[in-house]
Amino acid sequence: MEKGEKGEFELIGRFFSGIGHSDQRVVLGPGDDCGLLNVPEGHELCVSTDTLLSEVHFPADSPGDLVAHRAMAANLSDLSAMGAAPLGFLVALTLPGSDDQWLQAFATTIDAISREQEIALVGGNMARGTLSVTITVMGVVPSGQGLLRRGASIHEGIFVTGHPGDAAAGLQVLRAGITGYDDLKAAYIRPPSRLGLGQQLRPLASACIDVSDGLLADLDHLLQASGVGAEIMLPSLPLSESLVAFSGPDASRLALAGGDDYELCFSAPMDHESRLLALAAEAGINIALIGRIVTGSGIRLIDAAGQSTEADVSGYSHF
């Protein structure tokens, strides 16, 4: 292995030094062998890691800000789905070369999201290779109050935040180089954060998951963990106007199987519906009741005429 001028330390110092949010829970930030954090008493630590690869999770020519946005969203949505408050994160970045403009855009976005979401950058790694980003996020929940995937009970409602399908349509718009449809593009480029809402869902939802591989695929994980099935009312899918305008008859399919949304899908007792809708209105986030938890397993799709079909729950697969 060749010796050089310790370029990665120089790059880390130039682009990542001192960036982002900090608070009194961060005892030691990046730059030592470990970062050091305080976990508040009476809380459990939540941890999750997600890798985003060039050409798999984003187009190969994506700018640094898009990659940073999507990598953070993919990870933060796991904290949101747990009902966790953000604590800290680590960024392991593998880059084909040192492209100052790309790195600046990446670091500036990491900095902005860190401040916005009040989650501190506490460590990282930089290596040379095919472009990929692995982020590890840490959050905290009051002990015993984490929102798990298991816990859904029959007769409960199934809810989803935002407008699933918009991100998948946005990627199609971007790939085709079509002008307009800025809200669809934004859904793909800058997925939303549901960190605040996730925490508010803790006393209301019985089970929760984030939608990354597609609504049906991820809902099915929740159902399997809970040992139940679901009925989804197709007319209740919260299709955005832009999605319908762009995708036409394909809109429902994109909403059900598109992936990349980083919205939350959760079950809750129906007597919480009004509180949920009030919460949604207050937060300015769409929350739609799209179906019910039923006995059995799998998902049945019910159309406007009341006809039902078994859903294909396969999401995006890497292998």
Next chain:
Amino acid sequence: MEKGEKGEFELIGRFFSGIGHSDQRVVLGPGDDCGLLNVPEGHELCVSTDTLLSEVHFPADSPGDLVAHRAMAANLSDLSAMGAAPLGFLVALTLPGSDDQWLQAFATTIDAISREQEIALVGGNMARGTLSVTITVMGVVPSGQGLLRRGASIHEGIFVTGHPGDAAAGLQVLRAGITGYDDLKAAYIRPPSRLGLGQQLRPLASACIDVSDGLLADLDHLLQASGVGAEIMLPSLPLSESLVAFSGPDASRLALAGGDDYELCFSAPMDHESRLLALAAEAGINIALIGRIVTGSGIRLIDAAGQSTEADVSGYSHF
């Protein structure tokens, strides 16, 4: 993005389900949106992440056990250098395809190290691409007692564990396909854990770092963080017999700049020397006094004749 049969979940279930150590601090293991952990009261959480890439950090044809050993060692040594007790870890694995034999060897080794070191696997990610492993480790230290890189004072001794250079020589032996030199090969393939020793060093050492990029390069990080310089006595380098036999006149250079050792380099007041040597004897780990902290910056190498030269402290660089 194409839909498939959710192969990564099947692979994760087949190779990684239920493996490794667990204890009462693990509230929730892998399989949900986050893992959940309890951090004991009065302790700080230590976190670190390291990526190992094919052809950069290990030969491209390396078997799964070698990659697992080295990826765990690279990460656990950051906890060791902090004086931390192990808590949990996450594995983000990117693989070109699903090679059952490789995955079995990788998972079996992750399982064994997890049990041996009593550190629980609490999450992960699997994706398809160029082979790389990003592990994130978590540990705990009693609050305020983490062993930082800063803290070295002049007149203190500089110590190193094990036999630096053995791993770099071992890689040369492996690459050349030479038979014998099993201890050198082992130093590369199965780097040691210094987790126990690191915790014992907390009351004795003033600053500590793990040796991954080369003894001089990593010592220089410690020196820079502490605002001091060092003198290293070349005759005091703990060269192993095998290293001298294989590398001859190149042995010192490999010990100083070879990298891949995952040993600990630390400073400590000289009146702790006897306690340190007793600790070493008890643990069966070599600890060598190799130099002194001095004023200024950088590292001077002193040979047997008392001649001194300025050291080149550049370690391995990715850019």
